Amino acid sequence: MTSVGFDEYVAYARLLFEEGLIRAGFHEVEAGWEGPVPHSAGTTRVVIDLPPRFPFRPPRVVPVDHDTVPWSWHRDPDGALCLVAEEDHDGLWWMEAPAFFEHVTAWFEHADTGWMDDRPDLDLDRYFRQSADRRLYLYDDLGQYLNRSVRFSPASNNTMRIRHGTRPRNALKQSKDRFGYVADLGEVDVPPRTWADICARLGSNADVDRRIRQQSAAVVVLVYRRGTHEGAIVLDVTPTKEGGTAVTRLRSGADTEVARSARAGVLAAELRESKVAVVGVGALGSFIADMLVRSGVRHLTLIDDDVVMPGNLVRHLVGPDAVGLPKAEAVKRHLVRHNGAPAGGIDTINSTLTSGAEAVDQLRNHDLVVNATADFATTALLHVSAVTLGTRVLSAALQNDGRTYRIDVLPPIDAAAPLPPSTTGADTEAPQLFEAGCGSPISPTPPHAVIEAAAATVRHAVGLLVDHPLHPAGETRHLHSAPQGSHHQ
Template sequence: MTSDDFHEYVAYFRQHFEEGLIRAGFSEGEAGWEGSIPHTAGTTRVVIDLPTRFPFRPPTVTPVDHDAVPWSWHRDPDGALCLVAEDDHDGLWWTEAPAFLEHVTAWFERADTGWTDDRPDLDLDRYFQPSTDRRLYLYDDLAQYLNRPVRFSPSSNKTMRIKHGTRPSKALKHSKDRFGYVADLGEVDVPPRTWADISTRIDSKADLGRRIRQQTVAIVVLTYRRGPHGGAIVLDVAPKKDGGTVVTRLRSAADTEAARSARAGVLAPELRGSKVALVGAGALGSFIADMLVRSGVRHLTLIDDDVVVPGNLVRHLVGPDAVGLPKVEAVKQHLVRNNEALADGIGTINRALTTGSDAVDHLRNHDLVVNATADFATTALLHVSAQSLGTQVLSAVLQNDGRTYRIDVLPPLNDAAPLPPSTTRADTTAPPLFEAGCGSPISPTPPHAVVEAAAATVRHAVGLLVNRSLHPAGETRHLHSSAERNQQ
């Protein structure tokens, strides 16, 4: 598509939408397209404006009389109706005027009934303009600070971290710390937009208005609730010359275990008590370990006898600072440092798995053993040991120079048939590479294949841990390149 084609595309959709508004009785004015929206409680005059990014962003709809429509969580700070959620952009459905106007009518119908069965979103931040202070303000459990002074102190990466504070006796204009107060708004049915809205909701004993004027409080942290959910916002506050208060929002985020695990997936709580042994902490094993911990596993035993060398780094989870460390220790350090994993929950064994008694011990003492060694003897040892105990081991391997991954449940669940043998063939287009010493050629498996195979392995591992297996025998997948597909 050329630039001219793009502009014609946009112009067509704009004209098409405007023609639909004209047919619905709207007329164009200085502010946009004005017309009436009928609904259960009456008729409301609105102005519809097409943003410069239309049709890729939806039109805005604003009541002509802002106060004729009740303020709610479904109004933007400028009075516009909050019509389209970020997860409702499929198909750019709003480009058809009749469908969009029907959606606006539905908004008014729901407003007329008081937004029954409303989704309790917590985006209070959007009701305040951003502060010129662009640092990130981090807070932990705010319950311990409620109705108390706090201070935020500079930390790494342009962050400010909350601490218990004392009420300063006078303004501290040159301190690197910023002083504040934590208050509770309670249940918020209509979002506040000004300091007047806030001050009527918080405990008057805090006397925050006076302290803001004296500049001994520069930050106000507000907790609030909406339905079963709780939220928080960090505000930058400063006195106006006329006696009012300027309120802007600071970038803020919770730094709590709940916040760090909220995106781990719905199965994370079930996985916290799971115990997993991972045999092999090389490229594939290191990423399996990382994703297991990110998914919620907090009890992990890493087993490997090798050390990190520079040649490992392109495919391995760890970086140059780990060269020379045992792979199990390097992976553990990475997990503890980067994933908030508890150090005492990760065990390391810096030797190879070679005996049946060790294999049986690991199978008995863990909910699952994952084999990422790509070593046939180790795989066979674990398979036989699992059979003798009536349990399973999960074995993952990359084959065909990274063009295939294979994940076996050994023995398969429910007496299912095992996966058929894989066909392996080396890449003959490039000569093999060898490092010094006696050994096999260096595998040309690319890093992206390692990560993809690790992700698939973790999906199977999670399924086994929560008794919802993906397949009784496992999975084999061929990752052909486009050139290889064209040759077939």
């Protein structure tokens, strides 16, 4: 689409929408288009404004008389109706005026019934302007600080971290700490938008106001609830000469185990007690271990006899600071430092599995063993041991210079047929690279193939751990082919 074609598209979309407004009884005014919206409780006059980026941004709807429409979590700070959720932008459905009016009418119908079964979004932050202080204020479990004074101290990466503390009487002017107070707003059905609203809700906790006047609290942390969900907002507060309080919001976030695991997936809690061994923590195994921890697994055994070499880094989880470390130790250090994994939950074995007794020991002491060695002897050892014990191992490997990954459930579940043999062979067009100390060419497998194979392996591992396997035998996928060329077993 040329720039002329684009401009014509935008102009036509705007014209078409405005014609729909006219048909609905709207007329143009200075602020936009004013007209009626009928709903079950009556008719409300609104002003509809088309933003400059329309139709790529939805129209804005504001009641002519703000107070005739109840304030709720579904209104923006300036009184506009909050009509379109972030996840509701598909298809630019609001381009057609009739469809948009249906949405506006539905908004008023919900408002008339008090927003029954409302989703408990915790976005109180958007009702306050952002503070000029752009540091990130981090807090842990706020229950221990409730109705108490706190201190925020500078930490790394432009953050401020909460701890117990009261502003001393003779606080040094050059101190970089900021002092505050934690209070409970309780259940919040209508979001407060001013400091007066906050004080009215705090009630007996309004002593916060006195602390602000005495400059013993420059930061106020408010805990609030919507249904069973708890949120918090951190405010920057300053007494004004007129006797009021200027309030803006600080950028803040929870640094708790719940916050760190909330995005791990719905199975994270179930995986927390799972025990997994990863045999081989090279390129593929290191990312498998990383994703298992991110998915919720807290008990890992990492097994590898190799050390991190500079040439490993482009495809490996760890960075240059790990060169020279045993791979198992390097991966553990990374998982603890960067993923918050508990150090006590990760064991390391800096050797290979060489006997049936060792393989059996790992299989008995773990809910799942993942083999990422791409070594035939180790795979066979684990497979035979799993058959002997009546359990199974998950074996993953990259083949064909990274153009294929293969994941085997060994032995297959319910006596299913195993995956057929893979067709392997080097890419004859690719120049071969050799490195001192290696008896075979360096694999040209690209990093993205490693990560894709690791992700697929973890999906299968999670399925086995929660007793919902993806497939009884596993999966083979050819990454160089179009989607229809991939082969699942």
